Amino acid sequence: MSSLLFTPYSLRGLTLRNRIVVSPMCQYSSEDGFANDWHFVHLGSRAVGGAGLILFEATAVVPEGRISPQDLGLWKDEHIAPLARITRFIDQHGAVAGIQLAHAGRKASTLRPWEGDGLVPPAQGGWTPVAPSPVRFSDSYPQPEALDEAGIARVVKAFAEAAGRAHAAGFRAVELHAAHGYLLHEFLSPLSNQRQDRYGGTFDNRVRLVREVVQAVRARWPEQLPLLVRISSTDWVEGGWTAEDSVALAKLLAQDGADLIDCSTGGIAPGVKIPAGPGYQTVFAERVRREAGVPTAAVGLIRSAFQAEHILRTEQADLVVLARELLRDPYWPLRAARELRADAKWPQQYARAKD
């Protein structure tokens, strides 16, 4: 029986050689948003290791939207060339390079990198983070400033412009980060969004920003290439964002031009007890897929080849996304193919090694 994990998968005009996705993972290795040799080796080795789609870390669309001052960025044209060097290498090794575009909102770093090689804390001119409402994430986070409508419009434009640069850098998939308590998620969740204008209150108002971003990115991103959205499918908190909300949102985002929903959870509030166990978030991918009729990706404690194959065979998700397993072992796909005795599409040298 052939393996589903190693069966190519198509979204729009793009075909992945298999269904293994490298989850976006911050590397804390960039200066001023620029990719460098660390990113080249880290991401390139995962292409050589056999993954189908490699999602670059949360990449900030504006400098003040970084989770850490060492995050990648795409807020200026100068960021394109070093990224293009990496996407070319990934392409040459048969994988697809995708980028996660992000704005960290109230959880953004407030350290403004200065001209030299130091950091400026908020009291000496660092950033004030922005959010839907002036509600801090926790006592140890600064109070954010609520975005006004002009600020919201600038965020939408920044995502679209970053998507344009991502295309110029050779990316063939883009994922919008609307999860883990960052800006787009902060608008979705009633726990962080206490606005009373057309971006807050009702479900339709809270989803307005993420819909505008999807529409704006879709307008900028080539028609034949896929657009993914990562959501936190539940806040795991009473009164927060729910799995039902996720199903309703997925339907709307599909109308707006999203092709796949990457179903993560959590991140909106500190100290929340999450029942983490093998594949603990897969149930959300399954539900969104079944009830919204939208392709999904499953992520979270997916560790073995058989577990990944099972998720696909039982139609819980269309793609499996691995973070820590692929951090430990870039060659996880190669091992998985052996374990499943799958006929994987390898770069030539590995095809020879496999025989």
Ligand SMILES: Cc1cc2nc3c(=O)[nH]c(=O)nc-3n(C[C@H](O)[C@H](O)[C@H](O)COP(=O)(O)O)c2cc1C
């Ligand atoms: C070092 C590290 C960095 C991460 N950075 C990101 C990120 O940039 N964007 C994101 O959506 N998730 C990020 N995550 C979360 C992972 O993508 C993934 O959702 C989570 O680790 C669960 O998958 P796993 O059990 O396979 O590790 C990060 C996780 C780790 C371990």
